[in-house]
Amino acid sequence: MEYKEPFGVKLDFDSGIIEKAKKIVRRLSDMKGYYVNEEAYEELLKENPVIYEVYAIEQEEKEGDLNFATTVLHPGKVGNEFFMTKGHYHAKLDRAEIYVGLKGKGGMLLQTPEGEARWIEMEEGTIVYVPPYWAHRTINIGKEPFIFLAIYPADAGHDYGTIAEKGFSKIVVEEENRIVVKDNPKWKD
Ligand code: S6P
Numbered sequence: 001m002e003y004k005e006p007f008g009v010k011l012d013f014d015s016g017i018i019e020k021a022k023k024i025v026r027r028l029s030d031m032k033g034y035y036v037n038e039e040a041y042e043e044l045l046k047e048n049p050v051i052y053e054v055y056a057i058e059q060e061e062k063e064g065d066l067n068f069a070t071t072v073l074h075p076g077k078v079g080n081e082f083f084m085t086k087g088h089y090h091a092k093l094d095r096a097e098i099y100v101g102l103k104g105k106g107g108m109l110l111q112t113p114e115g116e117a118r119w120i121e122m123e124e125g126t127i128v129y130v131p132p133y134w135a136h137r138t139i140n141i142g143k144e145p146f147i148f149l150a151i152y153p154a155d156a157g158h159d160y161g162t163i164a165e166k167g168f169s170k171i172v173v174e175e176e177n178r179i180v181v182k183d184n185p186k187w188k189d
């Protein structure tokens, strides 16, 4: 039997950076079609801000193993819709996940394949259980970076296509200084 080598790495709670992790950067230009207000999207595209960074320590896609990653989701809006991650189902749909809020104010939008949605607010110390089959997207509803840690099965994989095509049935927007979760006018059933 060949055993893998255990290890410890340092997570900087302030910046969300995990040492030795693979860094992924998602800019606005990576998210065409994701936001409802296309005019506001095109306008902000001139600046093409970084929406989020992911610091991931991933293993081979094998059953039983675990990956983990932090996400630093920046504050901002496209029109009145808050900055968010792309969101995904797991390619192996029945794989669950755990999120831990580290910093800032945000939330998670979850959705079943039938489009039933849930909104769970997150802050430092909030642990969210993402059950099997639920798509998940995080959203920054604050003025500072929203940082969280995710722990997920190494063989979960990511299905981005379904969300890219159909979106989530709900969107999270600011209306009269309030955070409102409402029906997505572009949602394709
Ligand atoms: C992975 C986990 C997170 C996200 C990250 C970025 O299963 O859910 O690490 O990958 O928050 O979001 P997305 O939707 O672009 O992968």
Ligand code: ZN
Pocket: 088, 089, 090, 097, 136, 152
């Ligand atoms: Zn996931």
